[in-house]
Amino acid sequence: MAYAFFAAQQTIQDCAPTLLFDCAQEIFRLTTEAWLTRALDAAQTLFVSLALLEIVVTGYMVWMGRRTQGNDLISQFAFKIGLLAFVLGLLSTYHYWLPLVAKGFGESAVFIGGSQVTHLSPTHLVNVGLSLFLGVLKAIGIGGDAVTFMAAIPALIILLCFVALAAHLLITMVESYIVVTGGIFFLGFMAFRGTAPLGESYLQYVFYVGIKLFFIILIASVAASIGDDMVALLQGYDHLWLEVIQELFRGDPRGAADAITSRLGFLWSMTAVAILLAGLGLHMPGRIATQLSRNMRIDFKRVLQRL
Numbered sequence: 001m002a003y004a005f006f007a008a009q010q011t012i013q014d015c016a017p018t019l020l021f022d023c024a025q026e027i028f029r030l031t032t033e034a035w036l037t038r039a040l041d042a043a044q045t046l047f048v049s050l051a052l053l054e055i056v057v058t059g060y061m062v063w064m065g066r067r068t069q070g071n072d073l074i075s076q077f078a079f080k081i082g083l084l085a086f087v088l089g090l091l092s093t094y095h096y097w098l099p100l101v102a103k104g105f106g107e108s109a110v111f112i113g114g115s116q117v118t119h120l121s122p123t124h125l126v127n128v129g130l131s132l133f134l135g136v137l138k139a140i141g142i143g144g145d146a147v148t149f150m151a152a153i154p155a156l157i158i159l160l161c162f163v164a165l166a167a168h169l170l171i172t173m174v175e176s177y178i179v180v181t182g183g184i185f186f187l188g189f190m191a192f193r194g195t196a197p198l199g200e201s202y203l204q205y206v207f208y209v210g211i212k213l214f215f216i217i218l219i220a221s222v223a224a225s226i227g228d229d230m231v232a233l234l235q236g237y238d239h240l241w242l243e244v245i246q247e248l249f250r251g252d253p254r255g256a257a258d259a260i261t262s263r264l265g266f267l268w269s270m271t272a273v274a275i276l277l278a279g280l281g282l283h284m285p286g287r288i289a290t291q292l293s294r295n296m297r298i299d300f301k302r303v304l305q306r307l
Helices: 002-014 017-033 036-065 070-092 099-113 122-140 146-191 196-237 240-249 253-293 300-306
Strands: none
Touching: 017 122, 017 146, 036 070, 036 146, 070 146, 070 300, 099 146, 099 196, 122 146, 122 196, 122 253, 146 196, 146 253, 196 253, 196 300
């Protein structure tokens, strides 16, 4: 716990301004790791308390019904206690298996995405947006004319799209850290039939976050790859005003106008692609994760009621 705290402090001190998003991700990861031991202790305490309540409620309901024979009653209690002890054992080893759910989805996305994903990070997406923004200003030139204004608007939109995609990737990663550390407390509610749905919903949400992380990594990797290609293409559109002046010296005003409109058209095409990528990254992963995880059922409550 102390190590995680000092590691987070060191990360803050050593963070370069150009790596702000990556540093924020690492700080959240180290900070949430420090929660794990305390959250696990609280979950175990809650589980044992609710398990005792479940056994008392079961005994009361059996006594009120008075339909269970002595041997059946003993076997029923033994089976329920054994089941609760097994779940408590799984809870005690939580940090060995459940965090691998969200982490496994992320690593699977990296494996499927291949080389395009290995260098993916929120900072990389921001840098792509900044490269496109600065590339547009370099190609168009900085001035107060209408052409510069018409170019600056789509350039700013492109930058905001990549920043939004980077922020969404960072938020999803941080969400996975918080869910698999502090969220462990809700597993303690599974010991009692009245509160078991809270623990079941938590497990469902863990899978939701893992699936969401899987798809946001894949979409962000595609966006980063396309963004890198657009940066390379934009380099071929440098020196707009030099070409315009050359066309004017040749006595071809139409050629000068075509040079301007072709570059502005290319710029707005890039803007449309950036908006599309940002829309896919912001909305599609959550919708897919909801569809895939909403029908997942554990129904531990029914198991407890039947015993």
